[in-house]
Amino acid sequence: MAGSTNKAAVPEAKGALDRFKYEVASEIGVPLSDGYNGDLTSRQNGSVGGYMVKKMIEAQERKMAGK
Numbered sequence: 001m002a003g004s005t006n007k008a009a010v011p012e013a014k015g016a017l018d019r020f021k022y023e024v025a026s027e028i029g030v031p032l033s034d035g036y037n038g039d040l041t042s043r044q045n046g047s048v049g050g051y052m053v054k055k056m057i058e059a060q061e062r063k064m065a066g067k
Helices: 011-027 042-064
Strands: none
Touching: 011 042
């Protein structure tokens, strides 16, 4: 994430979030690489973030439901 100004609310989770981001990108077919990704469209980058949020919400809902 070169040049990123985002800061994790829980810094200890940064590595796990990075791995999750690349996992999600791979699942949805976005060619995200470590380093420069300026050749990706806003739609591609946004879809990675959006799908990450969707998966995190689903995981939290399962946890809240005791599953």
